[in-house]
Amino acid sequence: MTHADALFAPLAADAVPAVSRLAARCLAVDGGLPLAAGEGFTARRYAAEGGLAIGAYDPDGTLVAAAAIRPTGSTVTGTALVDPAARGRGLGAAALDWLLAGAEVVETESLTDAAAALFASRGLTRSFAEDVMRHDLKEIPDVALPDGVSLVGWAPDTVARFHAAYRAAFAERPGFPDWDEQQWTGWLVDDDFRPPWSLLAVGPDGTDLGFVVCGDGWLVQVGTLPAARGQGVGAALTVASLRAAAADGAGEMLLDVNVNNPGAAALYRRLGFTTLGRRARFTRAA
Numbered sequence: 257m258t259h260a261d262a263l264f265a266p267l268a269a270d271a272v273p274a275v276s277r278l279a280a281r282c283l284a285v286d287g288g289l290p291l292a293a294g295e296g297f298t299a300r301r302y303a304a305e306g307g308l309a310i311g312a313y314d315p316d317g318t319l320v321a322a323a324a325i326r327p328t329g330s331t332v333t334g335t336a337l338v339d340p341a342a343r344g345r346g347l348g349a350a351a352l353d354w355l356l357a358g359a360e361v362v363e364t365e366s367l368t369d370a371a372a373a374l375f376a377s378r379g380l381t382r383s384f385a386e387d388v389m390r391h392d393l394k395e396i397p398d399v400a401l402p403d404g405v406s407l408v409g410w411a412p413d414t415v416a417r418f419h420a421a422y423r424a425a426f427a428e429r430p431g432f433p434d435w436d437e438q439q440w441t442g443w444l445v446d447d448d449f450r451p452p453w454s455l456l457a458v459g460p461d462g463t464d465l466g467f468v469v470c471g472d473g474w475l476v477q478v479g480t481l482p483a484a485r486g487q488g489v490g491a492a493l494t495v496a497s498l499r500a501a502a503a504d505g506a507g508e509m510l511l512d513v514n515v516n517n518p519g520a521a522a523l524y525r526r527l528g529f530t531t532l533g534r535r536a537r538f539t540r541a542a
Contacts, residue, residue: 263312263321263345263346263347263350264310264311264312264321264323264350264351264354265310265311265312265313266308266309266310266311267302267309267310267311267322267324268311269303271302271303271309271311271319271322272295272298272299272302272303273295274311274319275298275302275311275319275322275337276293276294276295276297276298277293277319278319278320278321278322278337278339279292279293279297279298279337279365280293281339281340281341282337282338282339282340282366283365283366283533284340285340286340286366286367286368286533287366287388287531287532287533287534288364288365288366288367288388288532288533288534288535289365289366289388289512289532289533289535290388290510290532292365292366300326301324301326301335302322302324304324304326304327306326306327307324307325307326307327308324308325308358309322309323309324309325310322310323310324310351310354311323312342312347314342318339319339320338320339320341320342320347321336321337321338321339321342321347321348321351322336322337322351323335323336323337323351323352323354323355324336325355325358325359328361331359331360331361332358332359332360332361333359333360333361333362333363334355334356334358334359334361334362334363335355335362335363335364335365336348336351336352336355336362336364338351343370348370348371348374349374352374352375352378353378356378356540360539360540361383361537361538361539362375362380362537362538362539363535363536363537363538364535364536364537364538365533365535366533366534366535367385367533367534367535367536372536375538379540379541380538380539380540380541381538381539381540381541382536382537382538383537383538383539384514384536384537385514385515385534385535385536385537386512386513386514386515386534386535386536387512387513387515387521387531387532387533387534387535388510388511388512388531388532388533388534388535389510389511389512389513389521389524389525389529389530389531389532390508390509390510390529390530390532391498391508391509391510391511391524391527391528391529391530392507392508392528393498393501393502393506393507393508393509394507395528396495396498396499396502396528397495397527397528398495399488399491399492399494399495399527400488400492401457401488401492401496402487402488402489402492403460404459404460405457405458405459405460405465405489405492406457406458407455407456407457407458407493407496408455408456408458409451409452409454409455409456410451410452410454410455410456410469411451414456415437415441416437417456417464418454418456418467418469419436419437419440419441420464421456421464421465421466421467421479421481422440422467422469422477422479424479424481424482425466425467425479425480425481425482426477426479428482429514429517430516444469444476444477446471448471448472448473448474449469449470449471449472450470450471450472450501450504452500452504453468453470453497453500453501453504454467454468454469454470454497455467455468455493455496455497455500457480457484457489457492457493459484464481465480465481465483465484465487465489466478466479466480466481466484466489466490466493467479467493468493468494468496468497470497470500470501470509472506473501473506473508473509473510474509474510474511475494475497475509475510475511476511478490478493478494478497478511478520480493490520490523491523491526491527494523494524494527495527497509510532511524511529512535515534
C-alpha cells in the first residue's frame with residue numbers, strides 16, 4: 257500500500273461541486289486563477305473522459321484534498337489541491353507521488369513557494385508560468401491614443417487584420433504556435449468572446465500597430481507590432497478595452513502575463529492591475 261492509498265480513495269463521479277469548493281478555499285489563500293473554482297473548470301480536470309481522480313476527506317465528510325490525471329494530446333497531465341486548513345499532513349506529497357505514477361506534466365493554478373519546493377524535491381522543472389492580474393473597472397486611468405492613431409473594431413472584414421497583427425506581435429515570443437487564421441479564431445471565438453471590447457490600433461498611414469482581443473471578464477491577448485513598441489500603443493489599447501468593458505457593465509477584467517515578459521507585466525501594473533497569483537506547469541527533468 258502506498259502513502260496515497262492510505263490517505264486517498266477514488267473520487268466520486270458527483271464530486272465536482274465539492275472539488276470546486278475546495279478550489280475556492282485554496283484560491284482564497286494562495287491566489288491564482290479565479291476561474292479555477294468554477295464547476296466547468298474543475299469538471300474538465302477532475303471528471304475528464306479517460307482520466308482518474310482521487311480525494312481525501314475529513315471525518316465530517318469535507319473534501320480536503322483531490323488529485324487527478326487526464327489525457328492531454330500526446331501526454332498525461334496531473335493536478336492537485338490541498339485545503340489550506342489540512343496542509344502539513346502529507347496530503348500534498350502523497351497526491352504528487354500519485355500523479356507522477358501516471359503523468360508527465362503537473363499543473364497548478366495557484367503556485368505557492370511550498371508547492372514549488374515540493375515539485376523540485378521530486379525532480380520536476382518549471383516549463384511554463386504566468387501571473388494572473390486583475391483590474392477593478394471602477395478606476396480606469398486616462399491614457400490617450402498616440403497622435404494620429406485610431407481604433408478599429410472586430411468585424412468580419414477586419415478579422416484577417418487582427419490575425420496578421422497577432423502573428424506580427426508574437427512571432428518572436430518563445431513557444432509561439434504560429435496559428436493560421438482558422439486555428440487562432442477557433443481558439444479565440446467562443447460564447448465568451450466579446451467583439452465590442454476587441455480593438456485594432458491603426459497608424460496615420462493605415463498601418464496596423466497592435467491589437468487587443470477580449471472575452472467575458474478577460475483581456476485574452478494584447479500585442480503591439482515591434483516597430484510600434486515604446487509609443488504607448490499597448491497602454492492605449494488596454495485602457496480602451498477596459499473602458500469598453502466597463503461601458504457594458506463589467507466590474508473587473510483579468511489577464512495573464514507570462515513570467516518571461518516582465519515589460520508587459522510592468523505596463524499592466526502601471527495601468528492599475530494587481531497580481532492575484534501565479535499559474536504554472538512542471539515537467540519531469542530530462
